[in-house]
Amino acid sequence: MGAVFFNHPAQVSIAPNNPPIVIPPEGGAFSFEATIANNSDMAVEVEVWTMADVPGVGHYGPLLRRTLHLSPHQTIYRPSLSQSVPGFAPAGDYYYIGYVGNYPDKMDSSSFAFSKAGESTAGRWLVDSWFEKRSGSDEPVRASLLGNYPNPFNSSTTINYELSSGGEVRLEVFTLLGEKVTTLVDRWQVAGYKSVSWDASRVSSGIYFCRLTVGDYTETRRMFFIK
Numbered sequence: 001m002g003a004v005f006f007n008h009p010a011q012v013s014i015a016p017n018n019p020p021i022v023i024p025p026e027g028g029a030f031s032f033e034a035t036i037a038n039n040s041d042m043a044v045e046v047e048v049w050t051m052a053d054v055p056g057v058g059h060y061g062p063l064l065r066r067t068l069h070l071s072p073h074q075t076i077y078r079p080s081l082s083q084s085v086p087g088f089a090p091a092g093d094y095y096y097i098g099y100v101g102n103y104p105d106k107m108d109s110s111s112f113a114f115s116k117a118g119e120s121t122a123g124r125w126l127v128d129s130w131f132e133k134r135s136g137s138d139e140p141v142r143a144s145l146l147g148n149y150p151n152p153f154n155s156s157t158t159i160n161y162e163l164s165s166g167g168e169v170r171l172e173v174f175t176l177l178g179e180k181v182t183t184l185v186d187r188w189q190v191a192g193y194k195s196v197s198w199d200a201s202r203v204s205s206g207i208y209f210c211r212l213t214v215g216d217y218t219e220t221r222r223m224f225f226i227k
Helices: none
Strands: 010-016 028-038 044-054 058-070 075-085 092-102 105-116 144-149 156-163 167-175 180-189 192-199 206-214 217-225
Touching: 010 044, 010 092, 028 044, 028 058, 028 092, 058 075, 075 144, 075 156, 075 192, 144 206, 144 217, 156 167, 156 206, 156 217, 167 192, 180 192
Parallel strands: 010 105
Antiparallel strands: 010 028, 028 075, 044 058, 044 092, 092 105, 144 156, 156 192, 167 180, 167 206, 206 217
């Protein structure tokens, strides 16, 4: 089955983790976060890919290209992706661009700037830890609470986590004083990448904590709700 596209249901957002980014002449890497969202009531299959706008060259790539299957209103968030920049890349000002669509047809795009101070000779353009494959596997390598997006948020946010194996999962939200606000998940789940939306429209603005419990593993992250 081909990709399902209507009224631009998918969106992409990328942003550098530690701007400004300046790559040394011998090459290096930068870290960035990325979000892919399906805004429709239907499951969609989309492609995501990245390009570099290289000074004196133009658009170079795709550096990465993946197919994603998104459930209705699913959001996938990756907080720490790594893009290498080789030594042979020319000095100057760049743009790093993320696309979603049906390659090469674009549905949505997002970009940010970086620069390179000089050039040498070696290296390859590589992207690590994208949306589908990690450590040679299609499944997560561990249970992890990936955080929520957007954060800070107004009204609602999507909490993302991953499971390396099936198990009993509990996802809860607490106030700053430790009072439980709600339980979002309390059931058995299979391995994979998960996302759950929290509608916070009935609670007060402030700091909240999301806690993921999978067997003996527990992880907590902070969320900022601003009305």
